[in-house]
Amino acid sequence: MTTKEYISMADEAILHTYNRYQIVLEKGDGVYLYDTDGNKYLDFASGIAVFAFGYNNKEYNDALKEQIDKIIHTSNLYYNVPASKAAEKLVKIAGMDKVFFTNSGTEAIEGAIKTARKYAYNKDGKNDHEIIAMNHSFHGRSMGALSVTGNKAYQEAFKPLIGGVKFAEFNDLESVKALVNEKTCAIIMEPVQGEGGIYPATEEFIKGVRKICDDNDILLIFDEIQCGMGRTGKMFAHEHYGVKPDVMTVAKALGCGFPVGAFLTNEKAATLVPGDHGTTYGGNPLATAAVLKVLEMFESQNILENVNEVSAYFDEKLDELTNKCDSVKAHRGKGFMQGLELTVPVAEVVKKAMAKGLIVISAGGNVLRFVPPLIITKENVDEAISILEEIL
Numbered sequence: 001m002t003t004k005e006y007i008s009m010a011d012e013a014i015l016h017t018y019n020r021y022q023i024v025l026e027k028g029d030g031v032y033l034y035d036t037d038g039n040k041y042l043d044f045a046s047g048i049a050v051f052a053f054g055y056n057n058k059e060y061n062d063a064l065k066e067q068i069d070k071i072i073h074t075s076n077l078y079y080n081v082p083a084s085k086a087a088e089k090l091v092k093i094a095g096m097d098k099v100f101f102t103n104s105g106t107e108a109i110e111g112a113i114k115t116a117r118k119y120a121y122n123k124d125g126k127n128d129h130e131i132i133a134m135n136h137s138f139h140g141r142s143m144g145a146l147s148v149t150g151n152k153a154y155q156e157a158f159k160p161l162i163g164g165v166k167f168a169e170f171n172d173l174e175s176v177k178a179l180v181n182e183k184t185c186a187i188i189m190e191p192v193q194g195e196g197g198i199y200p201a202t203e204e205f206i207k208g209v210r211k212i213c214d215d216n217d218i219l220l221i222f223d224e225i226q227c228g229m230g231r232t233g234k235m236f237a238h239e240h241y242g243v244k245p246d247v248m249t250v251a252k253a254l255g256c257g258f259p260v261g262a263f264l265t266n267e268k269a270a271t272l273v274p275g276d277h278g279t280t281y282g283g284n285p286l287a288t289a290a291v292l293k294v295l296e297m298f299e300s301q302n303i304l305e306n307v308n309e310v311s312a313y314f315d316e317k318l319d320e321l322t323n324k325c326d327s328v329k330a331h332r333g334k335g336f337m338q339g340l341e342l343t344v345p346v347a348e349v350v351k352k353a354m355a356k357g358l359i360v361i362s363a364g365g366n367v368l369r370f371v372p373p374l375i376i377t378k379e380n381v382d383e384a385i386s387i388l389e390e391i392l
């Protein structure tokens, strides 16, 4: 079959919720992807911040294959070996107390929202609790996660959303303070806003939000689905600021390609009990075997060291590009979560880059987003920069 035929088959049968680029990706190797026409691409998107260790990683693939031959699924009515091991490791690495595994990021957010509401309910028995979320945030597409996502275009057709959600301005502490009252049960934010346009929180803001939560017995939820798992050079982005959440969501690179997410809580926020929450698939042996292997590889491969070293170089090169090119208005980011705000349409740049063999993606506010595999080298950075320089 030809590429055209694969595309028309998909367009016939798959609900048109994405405007896809006109390539069919067939295989990957390391930091490179290959399409059905044999074109090779340097991947600076990693399936939207997912494939931290690159494609076709033998150690990872072998771990999954081994688990497939043992047992893939058991349900959560029983214990299973990979879930026990992955949970112990993840809780420890995250510095949290409990974990609940989900199948996606949006489901992790649902669990975090339920956790917060239950926390407040346990205190006063009321059903009118409020959550403060941030404008330009992104937390997912299911109804609860969409309700705390600060993007009106995503919400409009699907109202009514869950009630009691108020939006503050990211990095504006006064706007948060103005919304706090006795009904507030949680504040939810990304330490580095991803889809909203790569905006890192300021230290003053994130510390201020933590203090508001402490002073008012409100749970602080950090959505680390995109910025977590080593992407910013620390295992979790909030570690840069020296503040801890009460609840944290992770997904994307948690399974490095296997669909899995999680929400983690500290002891006081471990509010959900039997009957409150559940999932058929969540944390099944295959998913948690992936998580376990990923966490092991973070340690054995010293991946954070690579992120810090190579991202400093990447950062410098992006600064140079910003100074050199009129089409680049601003450069923001942390580690391997970088964005260039453009004065020219970002979609055109993404397409041109693809034609030259570089895969990049966009983010809100006309931002070119870079979330490469965490294993990229300085040579990979040079390759990407030279393509970008030609285009920009």
Ligand SMILES: *Cc1c(COP(=O)(O)O)cnc(C)c1O
Binding pocket: 104, 105, 106, 107, 109, 138, 139, 140, 141, 190, 194, 195, 223, 224, 225, 226, 227, 251, 252, 261
């Ligand atoms: C991707 C993302 C989500 C949603 O995760 P899905 O797995 O797509 O449901 C939530 N929050 C953030 C910050 C994300 O980047």
